[in-house]
Amino acid sequence: MNTTIMLFLVQDGITNGAIYALLGLALVLVFAVTRVILIPQGEFVTYGALTYASLAAGQMPGTAKLALALGIGAFVFDLFVARKALHGRLIVRSLVTNVVLPAIVLALTIYFAAQKPPVAVCIALSLVIVAMIGLYLYRIAFQPLAHTSVLVLLIASVGVHLALQGLGLLFFGAEGQRGPAVLSGAFTAGALRFTGQSITVYAITIAFIVGLWLFFGLTLYGKALRATAVNRLGARLAGIRTTLSGQIAFLLASVIGALSGIMIVPITTLYYDSGFLIGLKGFVAAIIGGLVSYPLTAVAALVVGIVEAFSSFYASNYKEVIVFMLLIPVLLLRSLAAPAVEEEKD
Amino acid sequence: MQSRLPILIFALLMAAIPHLPGMPPFWIVLLDNIGLAALVAMGLVLLTGVGGLTSFGQAAFVGFGAYTTAVLSTSYGLSPWLTLPLSLLVSGSLAVLLGLVTVRLSGHYLPLGTLAWGLGLFYLFSKLEFLGRNDGISAIPPLSIGAFKMLSPGSIYYAIWVAVILSALLTMNLLDSRTGRAIRALRRGHVAAEAFGVHTPRAKLLVFIHAAVLAGLSGWLYAHLQRAVNPTPFGAQAGIEYLFIAVVGGAGYVWGGVLGAAIVVVLKEVLQSYLPLLLPGSGQVETIVFGIMLVALLQLAPGGVWPWLMSFLPERTSGKKPDTSLKLEQRTRSPAQSGVLLQVEKARKQFGGVIAVNNVSFDVQAREIVALIGPNGAGKSTTFNLITGVLSATSGSISVLGKKVDRAPPQEIVKLGISRTFQHVKLVPDMTVLENVAIGAHLRGHSGPISSMLRLDRADEAKLLAEAARQIERVGLAEQMHQLAGSLSLGQQRIVEIARALCVDPMLLLLDEPAAGLRHMEKQRLAALLRELRDGGMSVLLVEHDMGFVMNLADRIVVLDFGTKIAEGTPATIKTNPEVIKAYLGVAA
Numbered sequence: 001m002n003t004t005i006m007l008f009l010v011q012d013g014i015t016n017g018a019i020y021a022l023l024g025l026a027l028v029l030v031f032a033v034t035r036v037i038l039i040p041q042g043e044f045v046t047y048g049a050l051t052y053a054s055l056a057a058g059q060m061p062g063t064a065k066l067a068l069a070l071g072i073g074a075f076v077f078d079l080f081v082a083r084k085a086l087h088g089r090l091i092v093r094s095l096v097t098n099v100v101l102p103a104i105v106l107a108l109t110i111y112f113a114a115q116k117p118p119v120a121v122c123i124a125l126s127l128v129i130v131a132m133i134g135l136y137l138y139r140i141a142f143q144p145l146a147h148t149s150v151l152v153l154l155i156a157s158v159g160v161h162l163a164l165q166g167l168g169l170l171f172f173g174a175e176g177q178r179g180p181a182v183l184s185g186a187f188t189a190g191a192l193r194f195t196g197q198s199i200t201v202y203a204i205t206i207a208f209i210v211g212l213w214l215f216f217g218l219t220l221y222g223k224a225l226r227a228t229a230v231n232r233l234g235a236r237l238a239g240i241r242t243t244l245s246g247q248i249a250f251l252l253a254s255v256i257g258a259l260s261g262i263m264i265v266p267i268t269t270l271y272y273d274s275g276f277l278i279g280l281k282g283f284v285a286a287i288i289g290g291l292v293s294y295p296l297t298a299v300a301a302l303v304v305g306i307v308e309a310f311s312s313f314y315a316s317n318y319k320e321v322i323v324f325m326l327l328i329p330v331l332l333l334r335s336l337a338a339p340a341v342e343e344e345k346d
Numbered sequence: 347m348q349s350r351l352p353i354l355i356f357a358l359l360m361a362a363i364p365h366l367p368g369m370p371p372f373w374i375v376l377l378d379n380i381g382l383a384a385l386v387a388m389g390l391v392l393l394t395g396v397g398g399l400t401s402f403g404q405a406a407f408v409g410f411g412a413y414t415t416a417v418l419s420t421s422y423g424l425s426p427w428l429t430l431p432l433s434l435l436v437s438g439s440l441a442v443l444l445g446l447v448t449v450r451l452s453g454h455y456l457p458l459g460t461l462a463w464g465l466g467l468f469y470l471f472s473k474l475e476f477l478g479r480n481d482g483i484s485a486i487p488p489l490s491i492g493a494f495k496m497l498s499p500g501s502i503y504y505a506i507w508v509a510v511i512l513s514a515l516l517t518m519n520l521l522d523s524r525t526g527r528a529i530r531a532l533r534r535g536h537v538a539a540e541a542f543g544v545h546t547p548r549a550k551l552l553v554f555i556h557a558a559v560l561a562g563l564s565g566w567l568y569a570h571l572q573r574a575v576n577p578t579p580f581g582a583q584a585g586i587e588y589l590f591i592a593v594v595g596g597a598g599y600v601w602g603g604v605l606g607a608a609i610v611v612v613l614k615e616v617l618q619s620y621l622p623l624l625l626p627g628s629g630q631v632e633t634i635v636f637g638i639m640l641v642a643l644l645q646l647a648p649g650g651v652w653p654w655l656m657s658f659l660p661e662r663t664s665g666k667k668p669d670t671s672l673k674l675e676q677r678t679r680s681p682a683q684s685g686v687l688l689q690v691e692k693a694r695k696q697f698g699g700v701i702a703v704n705n706v707s708f709d710v711q712a713r714e715i716v717a718l719i720g721p722n723g724a725g726k727s728t729t730f731n732l733i734t735g736v737l738s739a740t741s742g743s744i745s746v747l748g749k750k751v752d753r754a755p756p757q758e759i760v761k762l763g764i765s766r767t768f769q770h771v772k773l774v775p776d777m778t779v780l781e782n783v784a785i786g787a788h789l790r791g792h793s794g795p796i797s798s799m800l801r802l803d804r805a806d807e808a809k810l811l812a813e814a815a816r817q818i819e820r821v822g823l824a825e826q827m828h829q830l831a832g833s834l835s836l837g838q839q840r841i842v843e844i845a846r847a848l849c850v851d852p853m854l855l856l857l858d859e860p861a862a863g864l865r866h867m868e869k870q871r872l873a874a875l876l877r878e879l880r881d882g883g884m885s886v887l888l889v890e891h892d893m894g895f896v897m898n899l900a901d902r903i904v905v906l907d908f909g910t911k912i913a914e915g916t917p918a919t920i921k922t923n924p925e926v927i928k929a930y931l932g933v934a935a
Contacts, residue, residue: 037458141641148648151400154457155593156641158586163637166630280465280582287458317473324466331459332447 004191009309015198015267017305018205019260023282024289024297025212026253031286032229033249035150036142039157041282042275043164044130044257049265050172050272051126051258053179055109058116062171063129064102064109070136071102077140098139102132119180127258134254138246146246161276168272176269182262201263208256209298221248281308281323288330353515360507364500375499378571380604380611381506385564387591387603388510388517389557394589395597396521397553398533399449400457402585403464407558409471409580410437411565416483416575417476426489426570430563437562438555445554450547464585472577482576489570502571509567510604513560516799517600520556523798523807524791527781529553531774537736538772540756542765542850543789552795561588594643596650598776605652613639667827668780668811670819674790677763677851687712687854687885688733688764692742695728695909702728704909705742710854715876715886717896720906721929726889727769729906730856733887734766735759746854761789765850767843769858769889775832779823779842782831784814786849817845822871837863841872848879855879857888861895873899897921905929 023041030038047063054061075098082090105128112121141160145153183196216222227235228245236242257279264270264278285304289297304323311322364374386404394400414436415429424432448459472480489496489505496502520526528549531539536546569575587610595606617632647654688710695703703725710716718726731737733744735756743752746762765786773782791810793803818827821841826834831842840860847855857876861869869892876886876899890896896903897917905913905920907929913920920926 144645145648148644151394151457151593151597152644152648154400155590156644158590159637159640159644161637162640163634166633166637169630170634280461283458284462287462318469320469321466321473324462324469327459327462327466328447 005313007190007192009313010306011192011198013306013309014302015201015305016308017285017302018201019264019278019301020282020285020304021298021301022205022208022256022260023279024285024301025208025294026256027279027282027286028289028294028297029212029225030249030253033225034138034142034146034153034246036153036157037150038253039154039161039276039279040137040164041253041257042277042279043161043168044134044254044275045261045264045278046168046172046270046272046275047133047164047261048126048130048258049179049261049270050168050177051129052122052262053177053265053270054172055113055117055122055125056119056180057177058113060110060113061126061129062167063133064106064125066167066171067129067132067136068099068102068106070133070140071098074098074136074139077144098136102136105129105132119182122179123182123262126262127255130258131251131255134250134257135247137254138250142250143243143246146242165273165276168275172272174272176271176274177265178269179262179265181266197263197266204259204263205298208259209294212252212294225249277320284323284327287327353511357507357511360511361504364503371498371500374503376611376615378499378503378506380607381503381510382564382568382571383588383591383607383611384510384604385513385567386561386588387595387607388513388600389560390588390592391595391597391600391603392517392521392529393553393557394592395599395602396533397529397550399550399553400589401460401554401557402457402582402589403444403460403467404557404561404588405580405582405584406464406467407437407441407561408565408568408584409467409575409577410440410558411562412569412575412580413471413477413483413565414562415566415569416486419487420483420485421476426487426566430566433566434559434562437558437565441555441558442551445551445558449550449554461582461585465582468577468581471580478576480577482574484574486569486573486575488573496570499571502567506567506571509563513563514600514604517556517560519801520795520799521600523795523803524784524788524793524810525549525552525795525798527777527785528788530777530781531785534772534774537756538768539785541734541736541760541768542785542846543757543760544785545757556795590640594640594650596652596654599650599652599656602650602652605655606650609651668815669808670812670816672809672812674787674809674813674851677853685712686710687714687747688887689745689748690729690733690742691744693729693732693739693744694741695725695732695737696740701909703732703739703906706906706909706911707742708904708911708914710885710887712853712885713880713883714901715880715888715899717900717903718887718889718906719891719893719896719903720912723908724906725909726906727858728909730766730858730889733759734764734856760850763850763853764856765847765852765854766856767840767847767858767860771836771839771843773831773839773842773846775830777831778828779818779831779834779845780811780814780827782842783818783845783849784810786817786846787813790849790851813849814845817848818842820848821845821875835863837865837868840864841868844872844875852884854885854887857886857890859889859891861890861892869895 023045027038027041030036051061051063075094078094078098079091105125109125109129112125137160141156142153145156181197183200186193186195216226224235224240225245225248227238227240228242232242261270281304282301285297285301288300304326307326308319308323312319315322363369363377386408390401390404411433414433415426418424418429418432419426444463448456471477477483489502496505521530528539528544531544532546532549539546591606591610592603594609595604596602614632614636617635621631621635686709690709691707692705693703694701694705706729718729720726728737732739735754735758739752743750745751746764751759751762787810790813791806793806797803815827818824821844823838823841823845826838831839834842840863844857844860861872864872873895880886900917903915903917903920904911905926912925912929913923
């Protein structure tokens with residue numbers, strides 16, 4: 001094999017791997033804070049991507065309406081939970097975050113969709129819409145189950161994934177879509193050609209990794225999130241609102257998912273159900289990282305991306321087999337190295 | 347465990363259904379599908395609900411079963427009945443391979459790991475030439491008995507439901523046995539089970555194989571029902587759906603699997619056929635509604651539907667008292683047992699920079715009660731863990747009857763006749779007191795999983811339960827024998843742990859804070875029991891904070907402080923030892 005092909009494959013792998021790294025980070029974050037294994041992460045990717053592509057094509061994305069519908073649902077849940085001690089401030093705050101906000105965004109979306117908005121507006125709207133969906137989903141589907149076992153949360157997560165995927169088909173149809181490049185232009189260095197898009201992918205991934213690292217290391221919210229991850233009850237006793245931690249985790253995860261989607265949709269055609277597989281490859285990286293380590297997850301994601309690129313070149317039929325089977329030797333190593341940890345469940 | 351009558355009625359009912367006049371053939375198809383899903387879900391009940399091992403990969407095992415029979419009965423012309431054992435063998439042996447890799451991982455690695463290999467295998471099914479790639483394999487011969495070919499859904503119906511009911515019976519038999527108790531203890535962590543000789547990785551592998559074989563059986567039936575296979579029903583979505591069936595039904599209950607299968611299959615069918623009429627338009631509306639209903643169901647009944655239904659039935663607390671005249675073999679003890687039973691020499695345990703136990707030496711003689719005391723964090727429980735093999739010492743040696751046991755795992759230590767209780771009670775809360783205590787006698791029984799399933803273990807089982815019942819009576823909890831261990835007070839649970847440790851027929855009993863949470867009278871009864879055990883020839887090493895209790899009971903006391911032994915002697919000398927007083931009160935008196 002010649003060096004040029006190898007370099008191309010490595011470059012391709014790193015671009016994909018950067019996306020998997022972002023998704024892997026989000027999965028680790030959500031799992032650590034809420035114990036939810038976030039299967040709908042893939043839907044955040046497709047929703048972000050297809051909302052962006054629809055807006056750029058001058059179409060009205062159904063996701064904006066979904067955000068409002070979920071927001072109303074979240075508002076009802078809030079009222080129901082607080083029904084014994086309703087007071088004005090609480091109602092107003094819940095109304096603003098859950099109903100007024102998505103209503104404004106919906107209005108903006110309707111306004112802009114009609115006139116083919118610039119790329120920046122499309123990105124901003126897509127991110128806000130998906131972020132709200134993530135936030136309200138946590139409120140409706142997961143917050144009431146926060147005390148249950150990982151298994152129950154996992155099954156709920158599957159339910160949310162199914163519903164979102166079905167809605168995705170309803171909103172975007174069975175046809176695949178592509179979006180405009182976030183950053184056009186390209187330059188060559190030696191045999192390699194770097195597009196503005198791939199540079200954006202690298203930059204955003206690095207920015208997020210550094211950002212998360214700073215957030216968790218330096219800010220009070222970041223520390224509260226880490227405390228919740230280690231011990232929910234302890235965190236509550238220390239005055240941390242664990243529901244807030246969960247909301248922040250879901251908010252971050254949905255923003256990361258949507259951003260990943262916006263970054264890939266100019267490179268590959270995405271369908272309403274593409275997210276599942278993309279998300280799962282982020283999972284593979286997250287598992288290799290042990291669901292706890294951010295740097296390890298990022299490195300593992302790059303490895304997954306490169307293995308995928310090489311196997312799609314040499315054995316494209318077995319691409320997925322190879323990527324998912326990659327996990328078996330990793331698990332084997334982990335099981336040999338795994339210390340005898342006592343777990344008490346329930 | 348349960349009476350067989352409801353199962354018999356259920357079997358008769360299922361046998362009668364196809365003969366009901368006016369039964370739409372379509373319903374029979376649905377029942378076939380329910381049966382197939384129930385088989386897989388039943389395996390998951392054991393694996394996930396009982397054993398605590400979550401698997402998303404079961405659909406792959408269904409695939410192994412289906413493809414094995416498809417290839418062998420088409421390309422090689424084997425009779426489907428011959429391929430049945432081969433299908434089960436293939437799923438079972440692949441379960442061994444995958445299981446060896448995955449079951450040692452617990453917690454969240456396991457579900458994700460199984461999801462990943464489930465997906466990988468799905469793509470493998472759809473790419474391999476000899477499995478027909480995406481098109482799969484068709485023209486699979488039907489099951490036949492003589493000239494009778496099971497071509498219609500109505501005729502294979504019996505094969506499916508016989509398989510379901512037999513599998514349910516075998517699975518329930520397995521759960522209600524020596525092996526079953528070991529499996530049911532898995533979910534609560536492995537330390538307690540291993541302290542009584544359960545080889546936990548082997549027990550996990552066993553449930554993994556059991557679940558895979560049930561899935562393989564379902565696959566074999568599926569192949570001969572459809573008479574064609576393709577990769578689609580063995581993908582990740584299907585794997586997720588099986589797990590979901592088990593959780594909806596009630597993941598800890600064999601019949602929950604069957605009920606869950608019925609609920610999910612019927613719900614999907616209803617949604618698929620009626621929703622498009624209500625909401626015409628594009629899209630998979632049924633998937634959306636299905637997903638939403640799933641989340642709603644979990645929010646309303648997180649434990650599943652079966653236990654929720656069962657809670658309406660009158661509670662049955664009275665179990666049959668085991669026949670205590672049956673005796674287990676006793677450990678052979680040398681009659682003139684005197685001298686050193688346990689010798690701890692310069693035992694040291696470091697966790698990173700922390701020295702939890704610092705070159706501690708002491709011994710326990712035969713027929714002696716030794717107390718290990720010291721302020722919190724003195725290293726008492728760590729010393730217990732070193733002796734019982736839960737932790738291995740950084741340096742120093744521990745010997746039992748002159749034999750070194752430094753590196754021995756807990757399962758070997760308990761064989762030597764050393765049994766223990768735990769500072770933090772480690773019982774299985776949803777098992778009865780009797781069943782919990784019987785785990786203590788694990789090593790004194792011999793029946794394996796196969797004989798348990800076939801009920802050939804009853805003689806062995808009766809002796810185990812008799813021993814357990816005897817020990818429960820001995821500690822004075824005969825009234826609570828059939829209650830769930832989780833429903834007892836913490837003090838009583840500690841006493842149950844003592845009964846469980848006594849079931850080992852130990853020479854040395856290690857008790858970690860046995861009197862904590864007991865009332866005054868209960869403490870006196872416990873002290874009397876321990877004296878009686880000593881007089882019967884047993885030695886006791888106990889950690890305890892209640893000084894009154896210790897001083898009145900112990901023959902000798904060893905005092906630890908910050909991991910170091912600071913004193914040793916009779917209660918009278920310890921009481922006046924200035925070092926000890928300083929350690930407890932902070933000043934020299």
